[in-house]
Amino acid sequence: MTIAVLGLNASPRGRESRTLRLVEATLAGARHEGAETDLIDVYSLDIGYCNACTACYATGECVLCDDFPDLFGKMMNADGIVLGAPNYIDSIPAPMKAVFDRMADAVHCRMFSGKYGCSVCTAGGANHGGIVEYMNHALSSFGAITVGGVGVSVGRGLDALSEAEKRANALGRTLVQAVRGEHRYPEQEEYQRERMDYFRQLILWNKNQWTHEYDWYVQNGWIEEDK
Numbered sequence: 268m269t270i271a272v273l274g275l276n277a278s279p280r281g282r283e284s285r286t287l288r289l290v291e292a293t294l295a296g297a298r299h300e301g302a303e304t305d306l307i308d309v310y311s312l313d314i315g316y317c318n319a320c321t322a323c324y325a326t327g328e329c330v331l332c333d334d335f336p337d338l339f340g341k342m343m344n345a346d347g348i349v350l351g352a353p354n355y356i357d358s359i360p361a362p363m364k365a366v367f368d369r370m371a372d373a374v375h376c377r378m379f380s381g382k383y384g385c386s387v388c389t390a391g392g393a394n395h396g397g398i399v400e401y402m403n404h405a406l407s408s409f410g411a412i413t414v415g416g417v418g419v420s421v422g423r424g425l426d427a428l429s430e431a432e433k434r435a436n437a438l439g440r441t442l443v444q445a446v447r448g449e450h451r452y453p454e455q456e457e458y459q460r461e462r463m464d465y466f467r468q469l470i471l472w473n474k475n476q477w478t479h480e481y482d483w484y485v486q487n488g489w490i491e492e493d494k
């Protein structure tokens with residue numbers, strides 16, 4: 268079975284993006300392990316802001332008409348997901364956050380269950396580690412197991428970026444090995460079980476409104492349907 272790995276980069280600088288170099292190094296590592304890879308430039312997409320209507324909880328579909336459903340479909344078809352973002356004011360750039368905010372239904376439904384992910388970040392000065400941690404936390408919130416991350420400060424020159432590319436390549440290899448079951452993450456697996464228990468209960472409390480989410484849990488065998 269071919270393993271599919273999808274990379275997302277969220278820099279407005281296109282081919283000039285230093286973060287792109289880390290995403291591409293990660294994807295190269297994944298290909299070295301036999302995966303097929305694809306790369307998406309988040310800034311090239313039209314992604315609107317979540318308006319908190321919660322229609323997705325009931326229907327599984329968003330009321331906004333833009334590029335999000337196509338992007339989400341590609342993420343759902345991937346076994347491994349690589350998130351890349353530069354540090355913007357000690358956080359991620361707004362378009363990546365807009366993507367995350369469109370995924371509350373994916374959080375409830377643990378839609379990345381069975382997927383693996385990792386994150387990479389470049390910063391001019393500092394806090395790349397905090398950004399990597401945040402993006403990995405988001406992947407975990409969607410149900411994925413995270414295998415690590417690479418962050419680097421490029422303020423003093425690009426030598427550090429070359430060294431970080433090597434770490435990113437190794438990260439991509441680890442990602443594919445994890446998909447193949449060659450690494451175990453027992454603490455994260457336990458955390459994911461706890462989150463599913465929490466959201467199962469939340470969905471049962473709201474099952475009359477959140478019908479799509481209830482159906483999703485039933486279809487996946489995570490809730491026994493009321494007879």
Ligand SMILES: Cc1cc2nc3c(=O)[nH]c(=O)nc-3n(C[C@H](O)[C@H](O)[C@H](O)COP(=O)(O)O)c2cc1C
Binds near residue numbers: 279280355392393421
């Ligand atoms: C709007 C903006 C905000 C930034 N904020 C920070 C910051 O808070 N801390 C930091 O270390 N670098 C900051 N930077 C620098 C970028 O993180 C850095 O140049 C990064 O490598 C750019 O990545 P890219 O080449 O992939 O776009 C900022 C850059 C921009 C344009």
